[in-house]
Structures are given as structure tokens and as C-alpha cells.
Amino acid sequence: MTLREDATFWLFIGVTVLPALVAVRARDAMKGVIWLSISLIGVAALFLMLGSTVLLLFQLIIYVGAVTVLYVWGVMLMRTEITERSE
Amino acid sequence: MAPANPFDWTFTELCGALNDISYHVFYAAGDLPHNLWNILVTSLGMSNSALGPGQMTFHAGIADWLFVQNRAIMVPLIAASLLLMFTLINVLMFIWVERKLLARFMDRRGPMVSGPFGLLQNVWDGMKLLIKENARPARAEMFAFFLCPVILVGSALAAAGAIPMSPKVMIATIDLDLLWVLMLFAFAPYAVFLGGWASYNKFSLIGGMRSAAQMLAGEVPFFLSIAGVVLIAGSFRFGDIVAWQDAHGWMIFAQPLGAVLFTVAVLIELERIPFDLPEAESELVEGWTTEYSGLRWGMLWLGGYMRGYVGCAMIVLLFLGGWGMPSYTIGSVPVFAPHILPPIVVFFAKTYLVFAFFVWVRASYPRLRTDQLLNAGWKRLLPLTLVNIALAGFLIVDQVRPGEVAQTPLGPASQETIVAWSVGILTFLVMVGAYSARLMPRVLQPLASTARLFVGTLGWFGGRPFTVLYPYERLEVPLSERWLHGLSDEKCISCARCCRICPDNCLNMVESEKGQHPDPRFTTRPALDASHCMFCGLCVEVCPTGALTMGPNYELSGFSRDELYWSQDQLMGYTKHDMQENPKKGEMEVEGPLDKLLYPLLTPVLQFVTPHNYERAKGSHVDANVASSAIRALGGASSDDKEMGLIVDNMSPRSRKAVEMLLEDMRTRRKGPRDDSAWDLRHQRKREPKGSGFGETPPDEEDGG
Numbered sequence: 001m002t003l004r005e006d007a008t009f010w011l012f013i014g015v016t017v018l019p020a021l022v023a024v025r026a027r028d029a030m031k032g033v034i035w036l037s038i039s040l041i042g043v044a045a046l047f048l049m050l051g052s053t054v055l056l057l058f059q060l061i062i063y064v065g066a067v068t069v070l071y072v073w074g075v076m077l078m079r080t081e082i083t084e085r086s087e
Numbered sequence: 088m089a090p091a092n093p094f095d096w097t098f099t100e101l102c103g104a105l106n107d108i109s110y111h112v113f114y115a116a117g118d119l120p121h122n123l124w125n126i127l128v129t130s131l132g133m134s135n136s137a138l139g140p141g142q143m144t145f146h147a148g149i150a151d152w153l154f155v156q157n158r159a160i161m162v163p164l165i166a167a168s169l170l171l172m173f174t175l176i177n178v179l180m181f182i183w184v185e186r187k188l189l190a191r192f193m194d195r196r197g198p199m200v201s202g203p204f205g206l207l208q209n210v211w212d213g214m215k216l217l218i219k220e221n222a223r224p225a226r227a228e229m230f231a232f233f234l235c236p237v238i239l240v241g242s243a244l245a246a247a248g249a250i251p252m253s254p255k256v257m258i259a260t261i262d263l264d265l266l267w268v269l270m271l272f273a274f275a276p277y278a279v280f281l282g283g284w285a286s287y288n289k290f291s292l293i294g295g296m297r298s299a300a301q302m303l304a305g306e307v308p309f310f311l312s313i314a315g316v317v318l319i320a321g322s323f324r325f326g327d328i329v330a331w332q333d334a335h336g337w338m339i340f341a342q343p344l345g346a347v348l349f350t351v352a353v354l355i356e357l358e359r360i361p362f363d364l365p366e367a368e369s370e371l372v373e374g375w376t377t378e379y380s381g382l383r384w385g386m387l388w389l390g391g392y393m394r395g396y397v398g399c400a401m402i403v404l405l406f407l408g409g410w411g412m413p414s415y416t417i418g419s420v421p422v423f424a425p426h427i428l429p430p431i432v433v434f435f436a437k438t439y440l441v442f443a444f445f446v447w448v449r450a451s452y453p454r455l456r457t458d459q460l461l462n463a464g465w466k467r468l469l470p471l472t473l474v475n476i477a478l479a480g481f482l483i484v485d486q487v488r489p490g491e492v493a494q495t496p497l498g499p500a501s502q503e504t505i506v507a508w509s510v511g512i513l514t515f516l517v518m519v520g521a522y523s524a525r526l527m528p529r530v531l532q533p534l535a536s537t538a539r540l541f542v543g544t545l546g547w548f549g550g551r552p553f554t555v556l557y558p559y560e561r562l563e564v565p566l567s568e569r570w571l572h573g574l575s576d577e578k579c580i581s582c583a584r585c586c587r588i589c590p591d592n593c594l595n596m597v598e599s600e601k602g603q604h605p606d607p608r609f610t611t612r613p614a615l616d617a618s619h620c621m622f623c624g625l626c627v628e629v630c631p632t633g634a635l636t637m638g639p640n641y642e643l644s645g646f647s648r649d650e651l652y653w654s655q656d657q658l659m660g661y662t663k664h665d666m667q668e669n670p671k672k673g674e675m676e677v678e679g680p681l682d683k684l685l686y687p688l689l690t691p692v693l694q695f696v697t698p699h700n701y702e703r704a705k706g707s708h709v710d711a712n713v714a715s716s717a718i719r720a721l722g723g724a725s726s727d728d729k730e731m732g733l734i735v736d737n738m739s740p741r742s743r744k745a746v747e748m749l750l751e752d753m754r755t756r757r758k759g760p761r762d763d764s765a766w767d768l769r770h771q772r773k774r775e776p777k778g779s780g781f782g783e784t785p786p787d788e789e790d791g792g
Contacts, residue, residue, distance in 0.1 A: 072299050073303060
């Protein structure tokens with residue numbers, strides 16, 4: 001691994017892990033889902049780095065495109081004040 | 088070396104040529120004035136320290152990424168801007184097609200004023216969006232609010248870039264481009280619910296919720312209905328799928344069910360009518376786009392139509408043979424030979440036809456309810472896509488396990504194929520048997536009513552449009568309409584009854600300057616302030632001599648109050664009103680120099696497209712005024728050739744015919760010995776029994792009050 005590949009790898013690791021942490025700690029469920037989707041995009045980027053375009057695309061289609069939308073739908077259907085914003 | 092024929096250029100070669108040009112332009116631009124250069128360079132993120140004509144070194148920033156060895160400067164930029172321009176033009180054309188076709192389905196004309204056939208209308212609409220305010224909701228989640236149009240347009244643009252338009256013309260060559268486009272389609276729901284959620288508006292939020300549910304219900308059949316195509320063609324590449332169709336025939340014949348399912352799923356994904364629940368205007372103001380305004384709203388619109396282009400292109404590429412066209416020959420004579428067309432032309436013709444079909448759908452169907460949509464997506468489309476995949480499996484069972492070939496009535500087939508088809512047909516028959524009790528009411532009747540709606544809409548298409556080309560033609564009202572007054576100089580006796588009875592005080596007796604009444608005692612005439620006339624007609628009723636009439640000139644509009652004031656002499660026709668004298672003054676200047684150039688060229692075409700004749704329409708704009716004047720003259724029972732001559736002077740042939748018909752009509756009604764029939768008519772009407780008139784309250788009631 002060259003230095004550049006190393007740096008890219010750790011960059012993608014950061015893109016995957018940090019949004020996941022933020023998603024877990026988010027008070028607003030909606031924001032949590034959005035951060036989760038960013039984390040999943042980071043996973044897709046890791047797949048790309050490993051040289052599998054098909055995995056990248058399926059990760060984006062299924063996890064980012066469908067599963068997270070399902071989460072969003074679930075969050076929106078919850079009887080909580082999801083529009084309540086902390087000032 | 089690029090081939091001589093531009094149609095044979097690949098996009099890379101095109102980019103290479105453009106890159107060479109931009110390279111030279113860029114170096115020549117070193118001679119630009121320093122300030123301009125500075126701005127350009129700093130905006131590109133370059134260091135401006137080492138600037139001089141012909142010798143440029145770039146240090147850091149975006150420049151490093153943009154410039155590879157001082158040469159590849161513009162490749163990504165040119166590719167991106169070409170893609171953007173191409174897609175924008177496509178979107179403008181799509182919107183134009185939609186507006187025009189939808190208008191024709193509704194018997195309107197659609198955009199038609201700016202540019203030939205109104206082609207430029209969308210450009211000006213875009214300009215309008217550009218200068219409108221970009222309002223920001225006070226409590227919106229700003230980042231997500233701004234991100235929504237970016238995601239929508241970005242994903243749609245990236246998807247449009249992956250669509251190949253011919254074997255040679257493509258913006259980007261992406262391996263697995265079908266998957267790539269699917270992936271970008273899957274991104275759009277984010278934009279929708281992000282925008283709906285971030286706007287802090289209940290309409291937006293409900294629209295976003297509906298959208299999330301709808302996208303999910305649509306996405307699964309959307310993906311699964313492609314699976315059959317991919318199984319049969321054996322590739323995730325558009326190019327391979329089109330090549331398969333070139334060799335074996337269009338996929339729609341191999342996968343009819345899949346084509347229908349995919350079209351429905353695309354309509355759901357695009358949120359087009361009948362699946363436009365997320366932006367149902369009648370329930371949720373503008374759905375999830377409610378809080379967006381200005382160019383940001385335009386971006387959402389743009390992204391929507393870009394996705395529309397991608398969806399139509401996908402239908403064409405996957406099911407309708409892409410850029411290929413079958414050709415038929417009898418012997419060696421080509422009977423039907425569309426393959427001589429450039430592939431890109433075939434591709435775009437098909438794409439626009441599919442979009443026209445979408446517009447037809449939009450014109451035909453009402454909006455579904457949410458539960459109907461979800462039922463359709465999960466309970467109908469999804470099982471049917473699975474059936475469709477099974478059908479695709481039957482088709483390719485030969486390829487999976489080539490076995491012993493047997494002769495069947497339909498041709499040679501392997502044993503596996505025969506077994507598979509037998510099982511399939513048997514299953515189908517069993518299903519039909521099981522469902523036959525419910526087949527008629529639940530399946531066939533809805534299908535029949537759907538088809539009836541669809542064909543019925545087509546019957547509306549091409550009808551005579553109701554639109555009135557206002558500056559060129561007026562609504563043709565009956566000549567007996569009661570609008571603007573006319574006054575006969577010879578019959579008015581200056582009694583001022585009209586002024587007294589007028590409930591709005593809009594008639595005043597004024598000394599006539601041009602009148603030629605022989606008796607100097609009777610020279611005052613009523614002048615009309617039409618700005619508050621309510622056209623009750625009391626003045627005409629009360630006129631004892633029938634001097635005051637009302638004609639069919641209903642266009643009482645102007646840019647100032649003065650234009651609504653009709654003096655006594657204007658009412659009598661001695662002086663012309665400004666609007667009559669100079670019709671252009673009160674009207675919008677619609678005819679530009681371009682129109683003047685184009686109308687003679689386009690008139691035959693327009694005659695073909697719409698039953699109205701532009702020339703006739705232009706000539707008729709004085710008709711109402713002329714007819715009004717004629718009534719005025721006839722109301723005065725004037726056989727005065729001078730007055731009639733004045734009126735008929737500048738008449739179009741059509742107006743003259745109208746006046747002649749009117750004169751004929753009046754002549755046939757002249758039964759009595761008297762010449763002035765209008766006076767007669769007035770008095771007959773006055774003699775008719777009526778209820779208590781205005782100001783004719785019986786005295787005993789007055790006393791009682």
C-alpha cells in the first residue's frame with residue numbers, strides 16, 4: 001500500500017465510523033438516519049477501494065437507497081414530534 | 088485521429104478536440120487584461136503569482152486537480168458543461184412537449200407566443216425563476232434544505248450522463264451503467280424527504296412522508312422488473328442489452344409484462360400523474376416543494392424532468408430496442424428502412440415518443456389515493472414482477488441447460504424448455520381457474536374502464552382549441568350584446584333621462600362639439616365614464632327616442648382612466664376613441680420583428696396545426712368595434728351614406744360581411760312605413776307589460792313609507 005492508498009483508506013474509514021457515531025448519538029431520529037446513510041456511503045466507498053464496483057453499486061442501491069428510506073419512513077410514521085426542533 | 092464524420096466520433100474524441108481548442112484559447116487568454124485574468128485565476132484556485140502570457144505555472148488548490156501537466160485543464164469541465172447543456176436543452180424540450188401536448192389534450196394551445204411554437208417560453212420561465220427571491224423558511228433545517236436540490240439535480244445529472252445515445256455517442260462510458268442509473272434513481276427519495284422534512288411545513292412533511300412510502304413501493308418493482316431483461320440479455324450494460332435486441336427483436340415482445348410493470352414503476356418513481364401524491368396540489372399546496380421558491384424550486388423542477396428523461400431513455404433502451412430499428416426488405420428492396428437514420432435520431436425519437444405517452448397518461452388519469460398506490464406497489468406490482476422473472480427464466484432455460492433438442496409444432500426446442508413451458512402454462516391455467524370468479528370484476532372491468540379513459544382522452548386530442556389569440560382575435564359575441572354605448576346624433580333630444588336614471592352616475596350631459604344637430608337647443612349629449620358603468624342598460628331602456636344603444640364592443644380596458652372615458656362625440660362616432668384610432672396603443676406589443684419574419688413562414692403550418700387562421704385572426708380585431716359602430720348607425724336609423732362610409736372605410740372583408748349581414752337583418756325587419764325601425768322596436772318593447780320599473784314606485788306606497 002502506498003501512502004496515498006493508506007490515506008484514502010483511513011479517510012473512508014473516517015467517513016464510515018464518525019457518521020455512525022454521530023448517528024448513534026443524535027437526539028433527532030431523522031438526523032440519525034441521515035448520518036447513518038452517510039456512514040453507509042462510506043462503506044460503499046470502502047468496497048470501491050477494494051476493487052468491487054458491483055458491490056459498491058449494490059451497497060448504494062440496497063442499503064443507501066432502499067433500507068435507509070425504509071428507516072426514514074418508519075421514523076416519519078412514529079407518533080413523535082419529529083418536527084420539533086430544539087432552539 | 089478523429090474520423091471525418093462527426094457522427095462517428097466517440098465522446099472522448101470530441102472531448103479531445105475540444106480540449107485542444109480550449110488549450111489554445113486558454114493560452115491566448117493570457118493576454119487578457121490583468122484584472123479579469125486575476126478574477127478568473129483566483130476563482131479557479133490558482134496562485135496568481137506567476138502570471139504572464141504563455142508561461143503559467145500552477146501551484147496548489149483545485150488547479151492541481153483540474154490541470155494535468157498544464158493540458159487536461161478543461162476535460163472534466165467541458166464534459167460536465169456539455170452534459171449540463173445537453174440535459175438542460177433536453178429538459179426544456181421535455182417541458183415544452185409536456186405543456187404543448189397537455190394543452191392539446193385539454194383543447195388549449197399551450198405556449199405559443201415567444202419563439203416559434205412557443206419554444207422559448209420555458210427559457211423565459213427559467214429567467215423568471217432566476218430573478219425571483221429565494222425565500223428561506225425561518226425555522227427550516229438550512230443545510231438539508233439547501234442539500235435537497237443539490238442531491239436531486241446531481242443524481243439526475245449523473246444518471247443522464249450514463250445513458251448512451253448511440254453506439255458512439257455517450258457522455259460517460261461506465262461499466263455496469265444500468266446499475267449506475269438504478270443507484271442514482273435510488274438516491275432521489277433522499278432529496279424528496281430531506282426537502283420535505285427540512286422545510287418545517289406540514290404540507291412539505293406530509294408530502295415527504297408520502298414520497299418516502301411511494302418511492303419504496305415503487306422502487307422494488309422498479310428494480311425487479313429489470314431483472315427479467317437482465318436475465319435474458321445477460322448483461323448489466325445498456326449497450327449489450329440493445330445489441331441483444333438488435334439481434335433478437337425488441338425486449339417488449341419477450342417481456343411484455345415486464346415492460347408494463349417497468350413503465351408503471353417509472354411513473355411511480357418519477358412522481359408523475361397518476362402517482363403524484365407527494366405534490367398533490369389539491370391537498371398539499373405543492374407537496375414537499377411548498378417552501379421552495381425561485382431558482383431552487385426551478386432546480387427541483389429541473390431534477391424532476393431530468394429524471395423523466397432518464398426514465399424514458401431507460402424504457403427505450405431496455406424494452407424498445409434503444410437506437411436500433413428493425414428494417415424490412417422484400418427481396419433486396421428496402422420497404423421499411425429506418426436504419427439509415429443516425430442511431431441518435433432514432434433514440435431521441437423513441438425517447439420523446441415515450442414521454443409523449445407519459446403526457447397522454449397524465450391527461451387521462453386522476454390521482455391515486457395513498458392506500459391505492461401502496462396496494463398497487465406491494466400487492467400487485469411486486470408479485471407480478473416475480474411472475475415476470477419466472478417468465479424470463481422460461482425464456483432462457485435453453486441457455487442455462489442446453490439439452491436434447493426435440494421437434495415441436497413451434498419449432499425445435501430442448502426438453503427442458505418444453506417441460507418448463509408446460510409447467511408454466513399449467514400454472515397459468517390453474518391460476519386463471521382459481522381466480523376466474525374474481526377475474527371479471529377485479530381485473531377485466533378495471534382494464535376496460537382504463538382503456539376507455541385512455542382512448543377517450545385521445546379523442547379530445549386535436550380538437551379545436553378554446554384559446555382566443557387575444558391581440559389577434561376577439562371573442563365573437565352576438566351583435567345584440569349590451570356593452571359599450573352608441574349614440575345617434577340625429578335622434579338624441581338632449582332630454583338627459585339617461586343621465587338621471589344611471590345608478591352609477593357615469594353619464595353626463597356635455598355640449599357636443601362636433602354634432603350637427605340642426606336645432607341649437609338640443610346640442611348637449613351624454614358622455615360616458617365607462618370605468619364605473621355596470622352595463623345595466625337602464626339608460627337604453629329609458630331613452631324615449633332610441634338614440635342610445637349598446638353594442639357588442641366589450642373590451643373596455645386601458646392603461647389609464649382617461650382611456651375609459653368616452654366623450655359624447657366619441658360615442659357618436661364623430662371622433663374616434665384612442666383605442667379605436669390606434670389599436671396598438673392599448674394593446675400589448677406581441678409581434679416582434681422575429682414574429683413578423685416567422686408568421687408568413689409558419690402560417691401554413693399553423694393552419695395545419697390549429698384550425699384558426701392567423702391572418703383571419705389578425706383581420707378580425709376591429710370587428711367588434713366596427714359592428715358596434717354599425718349598430719350605432721342603424722340604431723340611429725341612418726341611411727346616411729357618409730356615416731356608414733366612415734365606418735366601412737377601414738373594414739376588413741370579414742367585418743364588411745358582418746355589417747352587411749347586420750344590415751340585411753335590419754332591412755328584413757323593417758315592416759312598417761317608417762324608416763327608423765329601431766325607434767319602433769324600442770317602443771314596442773316599452774309597451775310590453777312589465778313590473779314596477781326603476782323610479783316608478785306607486786304613490787300610495789311612497790305615502791305609506
